[in-house]
Amino acid sequence: MRLCDSLLLVLPSMEDHRTVPDGVQDRQGGGRPAAPREAILSHARTLGLDAAAITRAALPESARRDLGLFLDQGRHGEMAWMETTRARRGDPRVLWPEAVSIVTLGLNYGPGATDPLQGLAHRDRGVISVYAHGKDYHDVFKSRAKALARWIHGTFEAEVKVFVDTAPVMEKPLAARAGLGWTGKHTNLVSRRFGSWLFLAEVFTTLDLAPDSPHADLCGTCRRCLDACPTGAIRPDDPYRIDARRCISYLTIEHKGPIPRELRPHMGNRIYGCEDCVAVCPWNRFAVPTRHEGLLPRVELTAPRLADLVALDDARFRALFAGSPIKRTGRDRFVRNVLIALGNSDRPDLVETVLPLLDDPAPLVRGAAVWAVRRLELDVGRLSALRARSEATESVPEVQAEWEGSVTECLAGPGQAT
Numbered sequence: 177m178r179l180c181d182s183l184l185l186v187l188p189s190m191e192d193h194r195t196v197p198d199g200v201q202d203r204q205g206g207g208r209p210a211a212p213r214e215a216i217l218s219h220a221r222t223l224g225l226d227a228a229a230i231t232r233a234a235l236p237e238s239a240r241r242d243l244g245l246f247l248d249q250g251r252h253g254e255m256a257w258m259e260t261t262r263a264r265r266g267d268p269r270v271l272w273p274e275a276v277s278i279v280t281l282g283l284n285y286g287p288g289a290t291d292p293l294q295g296l297a298h299r300d301r302g303v304i305s306v307y308a309h310g311k312d313y314h315d316v317f318k319s320r321a322k323a324l325a326r327w328i329h330g331t332f333e334a335e336v337k338v339f340v341d342t343a344p345v346m347e348k349p350l351a352a353r354a355g356l357g358w359t360g361k362h363t364n365l366v367s368r369r370f371g372s373w374l375f376l377a378e379v380f381t382t383l384d385l386a387p388d389s390p391h392a393d394l395c396g397t398c399r400r401c402l403d404a405c406p407t408g409a410i411r412p413d414d415p416y417r418i419d420a421r422r423c424i425s426y427l428t429i430e431h432k433g434p435i436p437r438e439l440r441p442h443m444g445n446r447i448y449g450c451e452d453c454v455a456v457c458p459w460n461r462f463a464v465p466t467r468h469e470g471l472l473p474r475v476e477l478t479a480p481r482l483a484d485l486v487a488l489d490d491a492r493f494r495a496l497f498a499g500s501p502i503k504r505t506g507r508d509r510f511v512r513n514v515l516i517a518l519g520n521s522d523r524p525d526l527v528e529t530v531l532p533l534l535d536d537p538a539p540l541v542r543g544a545a546v547w548a549v550r551r552l553e554l555d556v557g558r559l560s561a562l563r564a565r566s567e568a569t570e571s572v573p574e575v576q577a578e579w580e581g582s583v584t585e586c587l588a589g590p591g592q593a594t
Contacts, residue, residue, distance in 0.1 A: 212332055213385045216279060219327055223320045224468070226370065227282030229388040231354035233268045233275035233380060239349040240266040246417070253421040255430055261344035268380065271344060272337055277385040278378050279324070280347075280354040283317050285310075286373035287473075288465030292455040296444055299521040301479045302514060304502070305425070305449030306373070309473035312501045313375050314340050316470040321377045328381055337380040347376040355388040361415035362401035362453035368394070371460035394459070401453035406442045410453060424450035428513045429505055434543050434574060435516060437581065445482070445517040448502055448510070474500075482521065483529045485514045508538040515544035519551035527552035534562065539572040546578040 209215035213230060220228035243266050252258045264271040268278060287306045295303040307313060318340045325336040339345045348365045352358050356374070357367035364372050368391075402412040409423035420426040424446050427435050435443070454460075466472065476496070488496065493507035502510065515533060518526055530552065533545035553559060563579045570576055 208331060212383060215331070216324070216328060216385070220279070220281060220324055223323050225281050225320055225324070226284040226467075227356050227367065227374060229280050229351075229354035229356050230385050231278050231280060231350055231387045233272075233278050235267060235346060235349055236353065239346055242417075243346065251417075251419045251421060253426055253430065254432060255420065255426075257344075265344040265346055268345065268350070272380050274335060274382050275337070275380040277381050277383055277387070278350055278354070279328075279381065279385075280351045280356055281317075281321055281324070281377045281379065282351070282356050282367070282370065282374040283313070283320070283377070283468065283471075284370045284373055284464065285313065285375055285466045285468075285471045286370060286460075286463040288463075292451045295479050296446075298479060299445050299517075300482055300523055300526065301445060302447040302482050302485055302517055303445050304447060304477055304480070305451050306473075307375070308448055308501050309471075309477050311470040311499050312503075313471060314342070314501070315499075316468060317375055317377050321379060325379045325381075328379065328383070332383055334381050334383040336382075338377070339380065340377040341375075345378055347378065350378060351376050353387075353390050355391045358391045358393045358395070359416065360401060360457065361395050361399065362405075362410055362457070363416060363418045364454055366395070366457060366459050368459065368462060369464075371463035372454040372457045373460070373463050373466075398458060400456040400458065404452040404456045406444065406446075406450070406452060407439050428509075432509065434540065434578075435512070437547070440516050440547065441520060443513075443516050444520050447482075447485070447513040447517050448505070482514055482518050483526060486511060486518060486529055486533065508540050511536075511538075511541050512544040515541070515548040519544075519548035521552070524552050524554075531562075534566065539575050542570075542572070543575045543578040546575065547581075 217228050217230070243262070246252060247259050247262060258265065268275055285307055292306050295301055318338070321338045321340055325338045328334060329336050341347070348359055348363070351365050351374075356376075357365045357370075360366040360372065362372070365374055365376065366372050367374055399412050399415070402410050402415055405411070407422045407424060409419050410417070420430075422439065424443055427439065427443070428446065428448050428450070477500070488507060488511060490507045493510065494503060497503040511533070515530065518530055527549060530545050530548045533541055534549065536542050536545065549562065550559065566575075566579060570579070
C-alpha cells in the first residue's frame, strides 16, 4: 500500500554499443532488433527481472471508476496525495502525454517454504512484512528498471520514463491488463508463477508496442484472503475493495496519529505491515523463493524481540533500519506500533519495558505506552498512581485522553478493555 521515482531519459546516441539479446535476430542492420517487443521482453529477463509484459498507456474505465469510488468514500484515510493526484493516477497519459506503451515489470520477493504467519504465535516477538525483511526494494528494483529503460532508449531511440511504486501510477491494474496476473479479491496482484509475491514497476515509452492480453481472474469462489483479514479492511461481502483506514499495513506504515483504539487488539504483534491476506492465497503454492540477494531476509528482522525494539531511540532506530523501507516510517511511529504489540502480548512481565516510554518526548509514543501499560498491568491502584504522576506534566490532550480511557476501562474490568 502504501511510497519521484521517475526518470526521463534523453541520452546521447548509444548506437555503437547496442546489443541484441540472445534469441532475437538482428534483421534491420545497425544493431537494432527487428522485433522491438520480443527484444525488450528478452532483455528484461537478461537483467534479472522475473516478469515482464506490455500494455497500452491507458487504463480501463473500471479502474478509474473504482479509484473514484475509493477516494470519494474516504477509504484512502490520511493518504491525501492519492486525492491530489487523482487525475494523473487515473490516466497514464495525463501523467505523461507522450506515453504510448507501458512495459510492466515484476520482481519476485517470495519467502519460499517459510510461513510468513508463523511469527504471530510468538507474542513477545514482532512480525514484519516479508517485503521489508531485506534491503529497500525500491533500490533493488529501480536499478534494473532503469537499466532496461536505458537499453530501450539507446536501442530504439525512444523516450522512456521509469516508475517504481511512488509515482501516481495504478500499478496493479496496469500489470493485470498486461497479463502479469490478475487482481485478487484482496486487491493485490496474483500471479500463476509467483503467487502474491511480486513487486511492480513500469517503464513508460513512446514506442508503439503490441500489447499482451489481460489475464483471466482465477480466484473463483475462494475467499481465504477475505476471511483472513484481522480488521475487516477487506470483507467477504465486498471483495476486490479495501478500506485502508482499517488495514494494518496502512495503520502501521502510513497513519501518522494514534491508532484507533478499537483496532489495536486486532493488530496482534504485527509491527510493520500485514501479510495475512497475501500469505493465505492458494496460488502461493506455485511460488518460488526470491533469487535476489538484496531481498533476502536479514536475521535481525525476521523475529525481533519487542523488548529490544521498544527501547530504540532515534539514532539506534536509524542504524538498525539503514537501507530498509522501515526507516521511512520514523522512530516514533515504529515504536508506537511496537507498544501496541506489547499491549497485545499477554506478557505482564514485559510491562517494565514499557514504563520508561510513559515519559518519552513524543506524545504519540507516550499515548501508546499508556495503552500498553493498561493491557499488561491490571492493578488499578498502580495505574491510577502512574496517571497522577503524569498529570503534573502532561499537557497533550491525546495523551490525557489515553489515561482517562485506560483508567475507565480498568475500573470496568478486564472484559471491557480494548
